[in-house]
Amino acid sequence: MDKPASAPQRPQNLGRTALICTGVVMGMTGLSFAAVPLYDMFCRATGFGGTPKIGTxxxxxxxxxxxxxxxxANVAPGLGWKFEAESSEIKLRVGETKTVFYKITNRTDRPTTGIASYNIAPDKGAAFFVKIQCFCFTEHTLQPGESLEAPVVFxxxxxxxDKRELDGLKAITLSYTYFASKSGQPLAQGGGNPVKDDAGKTNL
Structure with a gap:
């Protein structure tokens, strides 16, 4: 009498393979969440993409x-604030520390909250523009008619x-934009969603 066929044995390394695949997926997921803050840190350290360096x-x-x-100074549509620098342009010696104040005023009839983003032009000058103090990335809530003076030190x-190719660079522009915000995130006009760029990065 023929013996019944035995069930095929499960390969010994199947569990190991599944574990490795799970680890790879978790690692890729973790890297995707880390990509934005790591990219932001890189930009601040190098001035890449028009982001000024941070100094202490x-x-x-x-x-x-x-x-x-x-x-x-710019204000995104829907915020209802007035935002301007005390000077549109200054001259300074390279290495000289300067402080410039911006004035922000809530022109609406209700309390509103905003947060500022910034950029440097031209991009090649961003790596050499060093901010020591700034009001950006900090939410400010202003009551109706209330004003705030905020400094940037740089x-x-x-x-x-040392960069001979930048000998012809005579001027740098520091550009700020205030957005309506909630929980530290700038909001799209008329909605409650954070502003994101084409790559899905929150626009700060």
Whole structure:
């Protein structure tokens, strides 16, 4: 009498393969969540993409070279604030620390909350524009008619003098835009969703 056929044995490494696949998927998911903050840290450290560098102290030396810094202030539709710099342009020596104040006023009849993003133009100058203090990335809630004066403290990195290709760079523009915000995120006009760019990155 023939013996019944035995059930096929499960490969010994099947469990190991499943574990590896699960680990790969979890790793890729983790990297996708980490990509945005890591990219933001990279931009702030290098000035890539028009993002100024963040400093904690003065430059330590001042050069004879003089440059201009222009100040641009914008308000996204729907916020109802007035936003302007005390000066549209200043001249300073490379390495010299300067403070410029922006005035923000709520022109609506209700309390509103906003948050500012910023950019530097041209991009090649961003790596040498160093902010020591800034009001950006911080939510501000203003009552009807209330005004706020907020400083930005900065200098132009003396290392710019080592870049011969930037000898012709005479001016840098610091541009801010205020958005309506909620829970630290800028909101799209007329809605409750964070503003995102084409890559899905929250626009801060």
């Amino acid at each position: 102290a003065a430059a330590g030396k001042i050069l004879d070279r003089t440059m201009s810094v222009r100040f641009d 200098y132009i990195d003396p290392e710019i003098a």
